[in-house]
Amino acid sequence: MPRASVREVIVETAVQEIHKYGYAACSVDTITKAAGVPKGSFYNHFKSKEDLGAEVVRRYATESEWHRSTPGLSPVEQLRARFTTMADLLAGNDFTRGCLIGNMAAERADHSDIIRTQVAISLGTWSDSIVQAIKEAQAAGEVGADLDADRLGRFVLNAWEGTLLRVKADKNTQPLDDFFTVVFDTILR
Amino acid sequence: MPRASVREVIVETAVQEIHKYGYAACSVDTITKAAGVPKGSFYNHFKSKEDLGAEVVRRYATESEWHRSTPGLSPVEQLRARFTTMADLLAGNDFTRGCLIGNMAAERADHSDIIRTQVAISLGTWSDSIVQAIKEAQAAGEVGADLDADRLGRFVLNAWEGTLLRVKADKNTQPLDDFFTVVFDTILR
Numbered sequence: 001m002p003r004a005s006v007r008e009v010i011v012e013t014a015v016q017e018i019h020k021y022g023y024a025a026c027s028v029d030t031i032t033k034a035a036g037v038p039k040g041s042f043y044n045h046f047k048s049k050e051d052l053g054a055e056v057v058r059r060y061a062t063e064s065e066w067h068r069s070t071p072g073l074s075p076v077e078q079l080r081a082r083f084t085t086m087a088d089l090l091a092g093n094d095f096t097r098g099c100l101i102g103n104m105a106a107e108r109a110d111h112s113d114i115i116r117t118q119v120a121i122s123l124g125t126w127s128d129s130i131v132q133a134i135k136e137a138q139a140a141g142e143v144g145a146d147l148d149a150d151r152l153g154r155f156v157l158n159a160w161e162g163t164l165l166r167v168k169a170d171k172n173t174q175p176l177d178d179f180f181t182v183v184f185d186t187i188l189r
Numbered sequence: 190m191p192r193a194s195v196r197e198v199i200v201e202t203a204v205q206e207i208h209k210y211g212y213a214a215c216s217v218d219t220i221t222k223a224a225g226v227p228k229g230s231f232y233n234h235f236k237s238k239e240d241l242g243a244e245v246v247r248r249y250a251t252e253s254e255w256h257r258s259t260p261g262l263s264p265v266e267q268l269r270a271r272f273t274t275m276a277d278l279l280a281g282n283d284f285t286r287g288c289l290i291g292n293m294a295a296e297r298a299d300h301s302d303i304i305r306t307q308v309a310i311s312l313g314t315w316s317d318s319i320v321q322a323i324k325e326a327q328a329a330g331e332v333g334a335d336l337d338a339d340r341l342g343r344f345v346l347n348a349w350e351g352t353l354l355r356v357k358a359d360k361n362t363q364p365l366d367d368f369f370t371v372v373f374d375t376i377l378r
Binding site: 020021022024025096097098102103105106107109110111116119120123147148151152154155157158159160161162163164165166168169170171174175177178179181182186187 | 209210211213214285286287291292294295296298299300305308309312336337340341343344346347348349350351352353354355357358359360363364366367368370371375376
């Protein structure tokens with residue numbers, strides 16, 4: 001059986017490389033070189049670059065800062081804190097990279113069914129957690145009970161992904177300011 | 190001086206090819222082959238693939254169905270009709286392709302300053318036209334005068350771009366339904 005640690009270093013390196021350069025710009029060669037493992041070891045762990053691509057999406061979604069929670073915050077404050085953490089990460093990278101899942105949706109969803117499926121699952125998991133937060137906020141009386149939490153949760157995630165695209169294009173905080181103000185002052189009230 | 194029609198057929202072909210396959214998957218070779226022009230003629234018209242990429246973004250934004258207007262509609266109905274036209278185009282392509290400008294933001298904004306600049310200009314022009322529509326709707330009493338039209342116009346375009354990413358991933362109309370309901374029933378009221 002192949003050593004788990006070689007697979008692990010390939011996945012962790014590929015998350016960084018694909019996030020930074022995009023899927024097409026990375027090859028099995030550049031990824032194994034960056035990971036410091038023999039190119040030949042790659043196929044002990046992955047059937048193809050596409051197979052690794054799907055695993056990269058899964059790993060990025062699972063390890064995202066999204067899941068961190070801050071004790072003592074109300075449901076809406078918790079939601080805002082999670083988006084703030086992600087916005088700070090983006091600003092710390094000079095507004096580059098954006099969301100790896102959104103980038104993969106744009107670049108690969110039409111061309112790889114296993115990557116597309118993993119992107120859809122990851123976005124679904126994220127929007128489910130926003131739906132959950134909105135339902136908790138409704139139960140706590142922070143958000144109007146008349147709003148459709150399922151629909152809003154999906155919409156807010158999609159708006160966030162579009163916001164990150166605009167940040168990549170504009171290289172400033174304006175799209176983030178727009179997102180926070182419209183979502184937290186106009187929509188979730 | 191090179192014939193304008195060769196340049197034109199290269200640009201029109203490149204818009205189609207890059208929209209369908211993505212920027213990285215297209216080369217000067219594949220584009221000139223698809224255009225039916227000699228590869229050597231390319232460099233009479235463009236300095237590089239990147240130079241063509243920027244022109245493709247500009248052309249796509251300029252020729253988008255976005256600019257079509259339907260007589261007799263109120264400002265909000267006009268806005269809704271424009272998004273509906275674009276949603277229908279997307280559904281007609283089996284939910285593939287998405288927005289070429291959003292795809293280029295995801296794939297190239299960090300790696301080509303001339304493409305990034307053209308993406309930012311195109312998104313700015315589109316969101317300005319949404320801002321304008323919201324201001325007209327406010328003047329007509331269709332949308333509350335207390336809303337910040339500039340901020341909302343930018344946000345709505347970003348939400349739309351994220352919606353198109355989600356459509357590419359999910360391959361169904363749910364993200365579009367969410368966009369129309371939240372934007373027209375919750376935000377613009």
